[in-house]
Amino acid sequence: MKLTIDKELCTGCELCVSSCPDIFEMEGDVAMVKVEVVPDAAQDCVRQAVEDCPVTAIKIEE
Numbered sequence: 001m002k003l004t005i006d007k008e009l010c011t012g013c014e015l016c017v018s019s020c021p022d023i024f025e026m027e028g029d030v031a032m033v034k035v036e037v038v039p040d041a042a043q044d045c046v047r048q049a050v051e052d053c054p055v056t057a058i059k060i061e062e
């Protein structure tokens, strides 16, 4: 699983970063993905973060 974050949409609420700190980190005012490929063990966390993002800025590229 690979991820992208739409920087135009991200409001920097940090929800994804606090939910999955191994996967997301803040870069200035927006979140970024810090792994090239999401490890299997983190996929449930990431799917929840995608659902929870208030502006649906996180996209999964399977």
Ligand code: SF4
Residues within 6 Å of the ligand: 005, 009, 010, 011, 012, 013, 014, 015, 016, 017, 030, 031, 052, 053, 054, 055, 056, 057, 058
């Ligand atoms: S949850 Fe969504 S809006 Fe909030 S920091 Fe993460 S990508 Fe940005």
